[in-house]
Amino acid sequence: MKSIVSLLLIASIALSAPKYIVLNSLGETLSMGEWLSPPANNLTTVEAIPNQILADDDGIWVLSSGAGAVQRFTVSGASISLVEQFALPAGSNPYLMHKTGGMVYASLWVSGGIGIIDIGTGHVTATDSFCLGPQGIFANEDYIFVTAGNLDPISFTYGVGELWRLSPDGTPIDFIEIGTNPQEIIESPLGDLHIVCTGDYFSTWGIVYVVDTASFSVIDSIPLGGSPQRLALDSYTGIIYSATSMWGELGSGKLLAYDGRTREILWDASSSGNSLTGTGIVGLAAHNGYIFLPSMDSSTVEMCFVDRVTMTLTRIGEHPTGHGPLDVALLYETGISETHLPRKTAISISPSPFNSVCEIVAPFEIRDAFVRDLTGRTIEKLPSRSISGNRAYWAPAEETPSGVYLIEARGKFKTGLGRVVFLK
Template sequence: MLDKQKIALFLAVLLLFAAAPSLRADELIVMNGLAETLSKVDLETGIVDNNFVTVGLIPNFLLCRNGKAYVVNSGSDDLYIVDIESEIVEDVIDLGSGRNPWAMSFVDDTILLVTNFISSTLAKINLNLNSVTGEWALETRPQGLMTIGERTYITISGFNPSDTSYGPGKLAVWDNVGDSIIQYVAVGTNPQDLDIGPDGRLNVVCSGDYEGLPGMLYMVDTASLAAVDSFQTATSLFPPTDVLVTEDRVGFLAAGGWFDKGEVYTYDPINAVMLHGETNPLTTDLGVISVAPASDSTVFSLNFGADNITEMDSAGNVLKTYYVGDGPQSADVNRIGPGYICGDVNDDMIVNISDAVNIVNYVFIGGEEPSPLESGDSNCDGSVNISDAVWVINYIFIGGNLPCDTDADGTPDC
């Protein structure tokens, strides 16, 4: 009978390592507002594939999911679905004349919600049917939205085009299950975008009225559905309009900078204070219109006036610059592969003997579960067992196939 403790101990003392299989590089997909095209940036090589596909009239917002790019076009009132790998427009969904779609958020892989600015409605799109399956009236001029669990939070700008004034700013709380408004939460004037902070509060960026009312940032508690804190972000006529909170607890604000250098502000989302603002902005190339996540501690600034994007950290160091199409306006990362390395059960980004040890411990003595569990399925048979540890050992010591490379083509099939 096998001595399970001895097997685990024997494997644990082996120290030989092999080169790790790697994740395929993610891509940043950039929507070029003036060119009405998409660009593709390989985040490993830095190679840019510019204007690889043309989208609709006046594109306004982009999201990526499962290898596809979704673009809402405010001028043509439609949604483009682009297959990123083949660089082909797969479908165009008509959202209805006069809608002026603004932004969108996924509820899940099959349901997409879209805010329509002019019609002041929320549209529900079923991606299995590629059609609008519901549309509901909201208060005046919805813009940004974010889905968290069974709720979607929607900024209500209150803009009145007849006199360019702004009514009370609100945050609509939408029930994704019942397709109905739960309530409206009062926030600052002209709320445009939002993100969730490390403490679970929603960070809502409000741009004021571009005249006397300053830019503000409101913190909304999702349990009580009330604004619990706020602070001023800018006094200028060009306040921040876009917000992103990184994993290392820094909030970034796209703050324009249209005359000399592009500007990005930062703030502390826990203590609700500005770190870099009007008097000490982080600077980059001209016209920062939005920010997109790059890593746990860095962001991409989309520099509309310079036709490029820059990766920067919270200290203002510009790490990389990529030249894209005319007027980069919105961007999202196309995650390639499953988001983990097959066989890397301890998530240290390399497959080595410690992963085989972890699998043996998990199978025989109730050790820690692989993270994620699917990463332990090294032979891609749908379960995690001792054969997966054997596969990893063969790969490391005798030149066997990569974990999950069941057809020996050099690429994991997980």
Template sequence: MKSLLASIIIATVIPIAQAGADDYLYVVNGMAQTLSRINLTSSVVENHILTLGVAPNDIKISGDSAYVLNSTSDNIQIFDLIGQNEVGTMEFAQGGNPWEMAFAANGSLWVTNYVSGRLYEVDIPSRSILRNIPIGNTLEGILIYGSRIFVTDVNYNPDNFSFGDGKLYYSDLPELTNWSSVTVGVNPQRMLIGSDGNLHIICTGNYSDTFGAIYVIDPTTVSITDSISIGGSPGYGVLNKNNLVFLGAGGWVDYGEVYCYDGATYEILNGPANPIQTGAGAGGMVTDIYGNVYSCNFMEGTVSKINQFRQVVGTFFVGDGPQVAAYYNPDATGFDDGYPLDKSDLTLTLYPNPFNSWLSILATGFRSGEKLDIRIYNLQGNLVQEFNDVITGGNQIVHRWNGSELASGIYFLCAYSHYGTTQTKLTLTK
């Protein structure tokens, strides 16, 4: 969940990052175990700028920090993107095989573990594990949407190299006292939120006689509403700002294959019969604020740039085995499991502030039908009020809240959608 710039109509305006900053792609080279940086403005590539652990499998960027998860080293490395240096490491128990990460609204980092079937909650400042929760068998994908956390289990049996029923586990933050599950397709690897507001689960299939499918899940009822028989063996995906979902689907010989479908209508635009052809081994996918998409081509050692018209318009040569990547722009907000938005398009206004009973919350600059969550915390960090899944009818909403039951004082309002989050201060006087 992620994006919304805050500004207070009477008092405070929160500054945004400088305009016109270069944007970058940070690429995890799985075989080389290094990080490459692509300046997307100048097209300059800097290879092997930082050394990673063994089997790096995921990267997330928050603020000016990058977090790289190393599956075999069983740790997360933290890098300062301004100084281009490593500033810390979070170590896990050996053999858990950490797989993918997601940030929660409170700043904690959640990590799935493939071998141990456990879910970690990590406190970044102390670099410690807050919770270690047994969930399933072989966990891979993770996505946090509103106050709900979703985890996929590919249910792999290493004894006979088979996949059992794919599972989607879910529970509600912060308690996570009750976990439920729903059966989905074979080998559910990663998830994204479609432009329809639903979860799209990328089920890769068994690489043999069961082919790729996208399972569409209502995030509120957690029920299957549709499925898309895309075919092939897609494993990665991303939604761009034009409501198109691009899937990295391998292609290991002559060229790589990227599929594409409409995130709202589910129309398949590119599939196994007419893939977007990239460098061999198309895997990790990421998008920028302009709607371009980038595929990590593992076999060829390149990154392909695909424009909003589904055309390959550029190739960047990086390190050996590019696997995943993350987009970074100081003028953008959000994490790379949803498309990043330009902060200048998003505003959040509170009126009046200070207030003594009713507060109007005006949010503008996001897409029609997007779900917005609003949480209010006191100075001790306790949640005192929340409004979940506020549906936007157009490109703005006005939500009114009566805070008269609370004591006078300073509170913090956190508003977020899947694509961004922001926090601002409000004052209640009586």
């Protein structure tokens, strides 16, 4: 069932090409474009010094370091609208965030702790300082993982990087040493963590470290070279991309790539055939071989296609954006973000087929549940009265046609997916 559901999810996403949303950091605005088309620029403003953008079913999420805020926007047609905003402690300088289920976690670079946002209640908590310069952050149902750069602000030199493990409430448990200047953390197709260590920009160069979450230990390293800062998983091909562009002396203007399953390096900073036009590239996004790369220096977004068989890079185009774009996210009709596509947990739905009411059972407490058709279009969000603990119930409206439907259940930390057949 799980493999069938995964194939159906991929097929439904492929039917609808995503929009791309560009975070213009210097201009403090958002741009948005249809698939491979020039974007409409400066559609809305964001808070001061924005540093990251994510997209998922709940909309667009922007973390702003200067304002200490996380904002949620929604898209309607060609418009982007602010829905709500969460304030993190003043002067904490949030650096990166991770969203899972109904929670957002943010690293607080200056204050040395993390912020935890419960989206449903709006409650925001911040931990005490436990490390120097927290940067990357990732959370699952068991732990929160945070990287620390240990930058000396006086000598501007990096100490040995750290990966911290925290309990779900943000209490520090332990840490391991990991590379120089560790930044973003993502989950690979195999479920382990990949941490990109940028290096010091001058003499120590980029390495991705692979960490097994069960043993909390480094099990592999992937030397990419250059000074990469972010990672983007292409969930269709399993390739993980990064970019190094005018940060330090090596690897300027290169697309970096490796297989997220085998960890085989496909392109590093010394490879040929992977040169980019843009410079000052930090964030990037990937979808089925197509790569979106915003350039802070030229205020453009570069679009490329990678042929996985021949590993040939083809430039598709380069379009003007707002001022100083730093990051980009992909938004599907379903709202699922390709860059941060979550792993789905199988849920039980019975009976199937059914003709009046079906029961949904998840291995976690359900907060929200959605019914979608096979194109990914949302048919219905189940009302709260239809949800109780780890169970939910769907009684299709009279006008709902017979067919196959996908049901997505969301908990605090997990997201579950199942398929059901409705026959009138």
